[in-house]
Amino acid sequence: MSLALQEAGPVGDIDSTRCRPQRVLIVDESELVQAGLRALLGSQSWVSSCLGASSTSTAMDIARRRQPQLILVSSAIEGEAGLGFCREVAAALPMARVVVMSGHGRVARSLARAHGAVGFLSLGLPAEAIVDVVRRVAEGAAVFPRETLERSNGLLSRREMDVLRHLVAGLSNPEVAAALNLSRHTVKQHTSVVYRKLGVRNRAQAASRAQQLGLVA
Template sequence: MSEKIRVLVADDQTLVRTGFRVILEAEGDIEVVAEADTGTEAIRQAQLAEPDVILMDIRMPELDGLSATEAIRRQPNPPTIIVLTTFDQNEYVYRALRAGAAGFLLKDSPSTRLIAAVRAAATGDSLIEPAITQRLVERFVEPAKPQGLPQELASLTERELDVLRLIARGLSNAEIAAELVVAETTVKTHVARVLTKLRVRDRVQAVVLAYETGFAGGQ
């Protein structure tokens, strides 16, 4: 990753793109290196501009954000993709997570949340809106009702299960560290072990698995 976090903003609304650019470039460590107003252009700019993070709208002309996300994630060393959404687009967001998006953000989130999400994505972390996470997965995933610990999670230690519960609540590494009263580096180690043991690509897939197995259904 370059010294500054390189961001591509993909949204068909000029005012939205401009607003995000102003907010992000007010931060000294973030640079908007490209914009796109269609899914096709987002794919092209992902190759040309080599961003670290993409803010991807779902509804765009020519090619929607879901299809663009799938195409970009198939590229070698793809950037991290954060899907921009509204509450009325739940079904699209769940598909986006399955397509390889690393997380999602409400389009009307505070600027501080947008900045934190970009920084988290650039470091391999993710900042998932907890309210949307639970609403999404509980609506579109049929949770299992296991007796005891789900078999898929049997390899996790008690502390790793604690970390998974907090990931499922949408907490970042820093927030998990505060909750468990441990160093953030320790949390990163636990998260990495959880992802490896569960054989999932990222923490979003871990969240989905936690709900699918019923582990996080009561959170």
């Protein structure tokens, strides 16, 4: 979570009278992200309760029992893309409004909407902006702010992007090493860093995640 969100003080409501009381569910593996968002959103007068879940199974159980109107889902959870869960929860609770959120990178509007999400939230935004995005979604808007579309080089270095593109193209590590004039050991190191930054465990997940973030075509 961004430093701006962690250090934010109380945030005032903006036209909160337009927004009916909302039950909010935050789905993210990070307890820090959950705690920060629950503190931030829970202080708003239009939020009646703010729940958290660290896994998709727990989130679905809570969603069915508590029927939240707003569900914020991490774009990567349990080593997989969170968009699959967005589709699942949107189908199970058609009246809920689902927002996909990310601490880095972006999710294409068309891809998010295809999976049932009605908004995208960058956790790198200031606290006031995060509240504004969530509130507007609660009011019925589809929100994909331009300011959340962060540059890919804020996530991966130039060399890591080179390695990622070759991996997505299907090249093996030795082939990537030859193409980039690097040692196999260096390519292996870059690959490990790419996996860690994307929150994935293997090449297939990296390719899927990179496409979702708009890092590759």
